[in-house]
Every structure is written in structure tokens, then in C-alpha cells.
Amino acid sequence: MNVPRHSQSAEVARVAALQAEFNEKRWVWVPDEKEGYLAGWVNQEDEVTAQVVMSAGGEIRRVPLYALSKMNPPKFDRVDDIADLTFLNEASVVHNLRLRYGSGAIYTYSGLFLVSINPYQNLPLYTDAIIQQYRNKRRDENPPHIFAVSERAWVNMQNEHENQSILITGESGAGKTESTKKVIQYLSAIATDAHPPGTLHAHSPSIPSSGFPRGTSRRKSVSFAGSGDSLTAKGRLGLLERQIIQANPILEAFGNAQTQRNNNSSRFGKFIRISFAPDGSISGANIDWYLLEKSRVVVRSPAERNFHVFYQLLSGGTPLKDSLLLDGGIEDYEFLNRSKREVDGVNDRDDWDTLIVS
Ligand SMILES: Nc1ncnc2c1ncn2[C@@H]1O[C@H](COP(=O)(O)OP(=O)(O)OP(=O)(O)O)[C@@H](O)[C@H]1O
Structure with a gap:
């Protein structure tokens, strides 16, 4: 985006002013129970402690030297890659991530990682x-994004003729499942793009989500293979691309559940493999799943639910419900009625419809 000239000079002046103020003092990060880290500057110090004047409010604190972290100059604020920081300490990383998050930038590089x-x-x-903004672009040409990571994997696969892996990790509720969907969304869109112009037109699918998961302690898998071309002439995603995307509501229905940390928590691990043909189109896909939390079927915390599919079936599953002789509601089944039954923002009936379509 082109920033108007006067805004650029105003920004330069702002950074210069901050820099001048920064240069005057010895700025540090001070650990704080509530805020994590607070900015301050060292007024005096002895061999083991420093007297720090807190930037907000001017309060004076005496802090052990080992607890202080050096602050980076203001020109490093909101830096795209944490690895570029001069002082790479936890406080500076948290500060940078916090500043970026506050301005809507949820992605930040940390060297090779996102x-x-x-x-x-x-x-x-x-x-x-x-x-399209991330297509055929180097990482440093755009702000950090999961699409840039996906693009890099795609380019490396084509240039090096080697399989590529993207490892997505984090605590429950961190966004792993959503990130996985974004990677698939990107690869599906650009793989479709790989067809000759005129045979199809790419649009990015948004990946539906619904019920919840699957799993057993043994590894299980589902595969798709065949030509992805059959629907592309109609300007839609190829069959395989759609199959991959539509597998999601099924996996989530049988394998995900509402927990106290995440309304749509995956209760299993998964390994998704997508195969590409030499022309860049998707030629097949395979999803392995493992370590399903089977015990959830019979027992769970009262504040959590069973796997989504049970609630979906009972809310919207007629006539399957009838053929299974399930004539009651959630309240009539012991495996369901002893814990939470509904989740804010989740419509089990709609999710059942999505599951059936998938
Ligand atoms: N990029 C994102 N944009 C918008 N919302 C998001 C994003 N990532 C995550 N969320 C929200 O956070 C919720 C939890 O994310 P997600 O299910 O991906 O976590 P998870 O790491 O897979 O958790 P679990 O390990 O429990 O399965 C999502 O249902 C969604 O509401």
C-alpha cells in the first residue's frame, strides 16, 4: 500500500522522536505479575539490583539485575521477523507480538517459523x-502470513522435487485446526490455478467446519484419488479439491468436541498428505488420524460435551435417527445428559445438514 508522502514524513519524525527519547536513557523490560512485562529505565544500580523508573506513572521499583531484559530501540517495533531484534529476549518478543496483534497483525515470523x-x-x-497477493511472491514481499508459508512449500516442492511438510503445533485452542484449513484453502486455490488458463477459474473455498472428530488409538486413514479435472471446466474447484475440503465436516463431526478451552476442539491428531501431479494439480490426498480420545464417549467434565455427531444426529438426523430407533432427545440418553448439551454459537441441526452434504 502506498502511504501518502506527508504520513511517511510524520512517521519518520515520530520514530526519530522516540529514538531520541530512547537514546537518553537505559531502557529495560521489568517483569510484572499482571502485565507480563512493563517498560522502565534504570536510574541507579548496584552489583545485584537496579532502581528502575517505570515508564507509565513514574513509580520506582528495585529489581534484581538478572530479572531485567534489554529493550530494543523503537525502530524495531512491529518488526515482521522476531529474529531481526537486536535483543532477542522473551520480553521483547512478547512486546513485539503484542504490538502487532493490537494492530490486527496476527502473524509474525520467527526465523523459519511463523x-x-x-x-x-x-x-x-x-x-x-x-x-493472489501471496502467489509467486517471496516471503519478504508481503506481511507474514500462513499463505506465505504455504506458497513456500509449494515452490520448494516444484523446484526441489521433494516432499514438503508443514508442522502446525500449539496448545488447545491456539488455532491449529483453523491454520490447517487455511493451508488447504491456499493449496487448493493455487493447485486449481495450475490448470491451463481457460480450463478453470480459481476461487478460494472457505473450509466448512461442523461437528467434531474421529479416532482410535490405532492409526486410521481416508484417501482420495483420481482426476481433479472433472468440474474445473465449469469454473469450479476440481473434484479432489472439493473432496479434501468436504472431508473436514466429517472429521470434525466424529472427532471434535466442545471443551472448556475450545468449542471445537480436535480430540485426535491428524496427518494430512496432499499429492500433486507434475502439472501442479492435486492428484490425491490422504488423511491419517490417530489417538482419538475415545473415553469422551462415556465420560467427560460436566462443562464439556461428547463428540459433536451425537448432538447433530439427535437435532437433525431424521430419518437416520428413526431407522436407528433413536426416538428420544439429548436429555434421554445417559451418555449425553450428564454434561453440557448446547454450545453458544453452534447450531447442531445446521451442522448435521453440512455433515450429510459432505
Ligand atoms: N485464524 C483465525 N481466524 C479466526 N478465528 C480463529 C483463527 N484461528 C482460530 N480461531 C478461533 O479459535 C477457535 C479455536 O481454534 P482451533 O480449533 O483451530 O484450535 P486448535 O489449536 O485446533 O485446538 P484443539 O487442539 O483444541 O483442537 C476456532 O474455532 C476459531 O473460533
Whole structure:
């Protein structure tokens, strides 16, 4: 985006002023129970402690030297890659991530890695236009994004003729499942793009989500294979691309559940493998799943639910419900009625419809 000239000079002046103020003092990060870290400057110090004047409010604190972290100059604020920081300490990393998150930048690089902070709201970051923005671009040509990581994997696969892996990790509710969907969304869109112009037109699918998961302690898998071309002439995603995307509501229905940390928590691990043909189109896909939390079927915390599919079936599953002789509601079944039954923002009936379509 082109920044108007006067804004650029105002920004330069602002940074210069901050820099001048920064140069005057010895700035540090001070650990704080409530805020994590607070900014301050060292007024005096002896061999083991420092007297620090807190930036907000001017309060004076005496802090052990070992607890202080050096602060980076203001020109490093909101830096795209944490690895670029001069002082690479936890406080500076947290400060940078916090500043970026506050301005809607949920993605930040950390060397080869991408750090993603869950925004808990739908941001306009995954549109067709954004996909095109990352297509055929180097990492440093755009702001950090999961699409840049996906693009890199795609390019490496084509250039090096080697399989590529993207490892997505984090605590429950961090956004792993959503990130996985974004990777598939990107690869599906650009793989479709790989067809000759005119045979199809790419649009980015948004990946549906519904019920919940699957799993057993043994590894299980589902595969798709065949030609992805059959629907592309109609300007839609190829069959395989759609199959991969539509597998999600099924996996989530049988394998995900509402927990205290995440309304749609995956209760199993999964390994998704997508195969590409030499022309760049998707030629097959395979999803392995493992370590399903089977005990959830019979016991769970009262504040959590069983796997989504049970509630979906009972809310919207007629006539299957009838043929299974299930004539009651959630309240009539012991495996369901001893814990939470409904989740805010989740419509089990709609999710059942999505599951059946998938
Ligand atoms: N990029 C994002 N944009 C908008 N909302 C998001 C994003 N990432 C995560 N969320 C929100 O956070 C919720 C939890 O994310 P997700 O299910 O991906 O976590 P997870 O790491 O897979 O958790 P678990 O390990 O429990 O399965 C999502 O249901 C969604 O509401």
C-alpha cells in the first residue's frame, strides 16, 4: 500500500522522536505479575539490583539485575521477523507480538517459523485477493502470513522435487485446526490455478467446519484419488479439491468436541498428505488420524460435551435417527445428559445438514 508522502514524513519524525527519547536513557523490560512485562529505565544500580523508573506513572521499583531484559530501540517495533531484534529476549518478543496483534497483525515470523496468535474473530485475511497477493511472491514481499508459508512449500516442492511438510503445533485452542484449513484453502486455490488458463477459474473455498472428530488409538486413514479435472471446466474447484475440503465436516463431526478451552476442539491428531501431479494439480490426498480420545464417549467434565455427531444426529438426523430407533432427545440418553448439551454459537441441526452434504 502506498502511504501518502506527508504520513511517511510524520512517521519518520515520530520514530526519530522516540529514538531520541530512547537514546537518553537505559531502557529495560521489568517483569510484572499482571502485565507480563512493563517498560522502565534504570536510574541507579548496584552489583545485584537496579532502581528502575517505570515508564507509565513514574513509580520506582528495585529489581534484581538478572530479572531485567534489554529493550530494543523503537525502530524495531512491529518488526515482521522476531529474529531481526537486536535483543532477542522473551520480553521483547512478547512486546513485539503484542504490538502487532493490537494492530490486527496476527502473524509474525520467527526465523523459519511463523507465529500465529488466535484473533478469535474473523479477519479479512483469507480472501481470493489475498491469495493472489501471496502467489509467486517471496516471503519478504508481503506481511507474514500462513499463505506465505504455504506458497513456500509449494515452490520448494516444484523446484526441489521433494516432499514438503508443514508442522502446525500449539496448545488447545491456539488455532491449529483453523491454520490447517487455511493451508488447504491456499493449496487448493493455487493447485486449481495450475490448470491451463481457460480450463478453470480459481476461487478460494472457505473450509466448512461442523461437528467434531474421529479416532482410535490405532492409526486410521481416508484417501482420495483420481482426476481433479472433472468440474474445473465449469469454473469450479476440481473434484479432489472439493473432496479434501468436504472431508473436514466429517472429521470434525466424529472427532471434535466442545471443551472448556475450545468449542471445537480436535480430540485426535491428524496427518494430512496432499499429492500433486507434475502439472501442479492435486492428484490425491490422504488423511491419517490417530489417538482419538475415545473415553469422551462415556465420560467427560460436566462443562464439556461428547463428540459433536451425537448432538447433530439427535437435532437433525431424521430419518437416520428413526431407522436407528433413536426416538428420544439429548436429555434421554445417559451418555449425553450428564454434561453440557448446547454450545453458544453452534447450531447442531445446521451442522448435521453440512455433515450429510459432505
Ligand atoms: N485464524 C483465525 N481466524 C479466526 N478465528 C480463529 C483463527 N484461528 C482460530 N480461531 C478461533 O479459535 C477457535 C479455536 O481454534 P482451533 O480449533 O483451530 O484450535 P486448535 O489449536 O485446533 O485446538 P484443539 O487442539 O483444541 O483442537 C476456532 O474455532 C476459531 O473460533
